[in-house]
Every structure is written in C-alpha cells, then in structure tokens.
Amino acid sequence: MPRAISLVRPDLTRCSDFLDCVSDFGGTPMDGSGIRDPTHPPVDQGDVTEFVAARLAEEDPATELPDGWVHCTSRWILDAETGEMLGFIATRHRLTPYLLEQGGHIGYSVRPMARRQGIASAALEIALLQAQELGINPVLITCDDDNPGSRRTIEKAGGELEDIRDGKRRYWIGDGPRPQA
Ligand SMILES: CC(C)(COP(=O)(O)OP(=O)(O)OC[C@H]1O[C@@H](n2cnc3c(N)ncnc32)[C@H](O)[C@@H]1OP(=O)(O)O)[C@@H](O)C(=O)NCCC(=O)NCCS
Numbered sequence: 001m002p003r004a005i006s007l008v009r010p011d012l013t014r015c016s017d018f019l020d021c022v023s024d025f026g027g028t029p030m031d032g033s034g035i036r037d038p039t040h041p042p043v044d045q046g047d048v049t050e051f052v053a054a055r056l057a058e059e060d061p062a063t064e065l066p067d068g069w070v071h072c073t074s075r076w077i078l079d080a081e082t083g084e085m086l087g088f089i090a091t092r093h094r095l096t097p098y099l100l101e102q103g104g105h106i107g108y109s110v111r112p113m114a115r116r117q118g119i120a121s122a123a124l125e126i127a128l129l130q131a132q133e134l135g136i137n138p139v140l141i142t143c144d145d146d147n148p149g150s151r152r153t154i155e156k157a158g159g160e161l162e163d164i165r166d167g168k169r170r171y172w173i174g175d176g177p178r179p180q181a
Pocket of ligand 1: 026028029031107108109110111114115116117118119120121122141143144147149150152153156
C-alpha cells in the first residue's frame with residue numbers, strides 16, 4: 001500500500017518541519033518548492049515567514065507579479081497520518097514561452113529519505129485534480145530525459161509524450177487543445 005499523503009498550503013506553523021525537509025535535500029534541486037537556489041534555501045523562522053508569504057501571494061490572482069512571472073499554487077506534501085513533511089508540488093496557472101518549452105505547469109520533488117514509496121505519484125494525482133479546478137487543460141509536465149523517476153511518475157499519470165526539447169521530455173495530460181511553441 002502506498003503511503004497516504006495530503007497536500008497543504010505553505011504554513012508558518014510547520015516552520016521546523018519545513019526546515020528539516022529542506023535540509024534533507026542537502027542543496028539538491030527542490031522542484032515545486034519555490035526555492036530557486038537550493039544551495040541558499042530559507043534557514044530560519046524569519047526567512048520562512050517571508051518565503052511562506054511570497055508563496056501565498058503568488059497563488060492569489062489579485063497579486064501583481066513582475067513581467068514574465070505567472071501565478072502559482074504551491075503545496076507541501078505531508079504524510080497524512082503523521083504530518084511529516086515529505087516534499088513539494090507546485091502548479092503554474094499558465095504557460096509562458098519558457099514554461100511551454102521547458103518548465104511545464106507542474107513541478108514536484110520528494111525528500112530523499114521518502115523516495116520510491118509512491119509519494120510523487122500520489123501528489124501528482126491530487127495536483128492534477130487541482131489543475132482541473134483551475135481550468136488548466138491540457139496540463140504540460142516536463143522532466144529531464146535522464147530522470148527515470150520523474151519520467152515514470154508522469155507516464156503513470158497518463159502523460160503523452162509530445163517531444164524532447166533540449167533534453168526535456170514534454171508530456172501532456174488532458175484533451176484540450178495543446179498550445180504550440
Ligand atoms: C523524481 C521524484 C519526484 C520521484 O519521487 P518518488 O516519490 O520517489 O516517486 P514514486 O515513488 O511515486 O515513483 C514513481 C515511479 O517512478 C519509479 N521511480 C522512482 N524513482 C526512480 C528512479 N530513481 N529510477 C527508476 N524509477 C524510479 C518508481 O518505481 C515508480 O514506478 P512504479 O510505480 O512503476 O514502480 C524524486 O526522485 C525527486 O524528488 N527527485 C529530485 C527532484 C526531481 O527530479 N523532480 C522532478 C523534476 S521534473
């Protein structure tokens with residue numbers, strides 16, 4: 001049985017769990033976390049306060065964003081029973097030219113100690129429902145050609161490979177018209 005998970009909004013009351021989860025990545029990429037430079041993540045309560053506020057603002061369609069940025073719903077992946085933080089998943093509300101080529105709508109990562117237990121697959125299933133609620137159809141999800149775990153996660157979720165661009169496998173899920181680059 002895969003581990004039951006839930007997705008929750010970034011939340012300052014989970015600050016120490018968040019910092020623990022981030023440190024487990026050891027400076028490696030945390031796709032879907034909103035942490036752009038994994039070698040300089042938030043390290044204390046002050047950083048996390050600012051970080052959580054930024055994630056919540058980014059989700060709100062009323063927030064004005066700098067040119068080239070799109071609204072984005074970030075969620076923390078928790079163990080549904082223990083509340084332990086297991087990773088991150090985020091959904092960009094629309095595609096920019098860069099996201100259409102490389103980044104896609106949804107990004108995710110699972111902390112190293114929790115990998116290969118079905119966590120990314122379960123989180124993606126929920127995020128796809130949330131994407132549907134946001135009216136995103138089809139959803140684009142990409143991964144590096146040499147990332148078998150992410151590739152398998154997307155293919156299990158029904159991703160249809162369109163092509164590989166600059167080493168990125170580009171998959172679509174959903175029956176809406178596919179935007180063309
Ligand atoms: C990719 C990643 C999110 C997978 O998370 P996960 O929770 O381990 O994935 P799951 O357990 O749901 O596994 C999904 C499928 O991929 C397979 N898989 C997972 N890791 C794998 C690996 N390293 N090599 C081969 N297959 C792998 C699993 O066996 C499973 O397939 P199955 O159900 O047929 O057995 C995780 O390895 C990670 O966070 N990596 C670093 C960040 C990253 O690459 N994010 C994705 C960017 S596109």
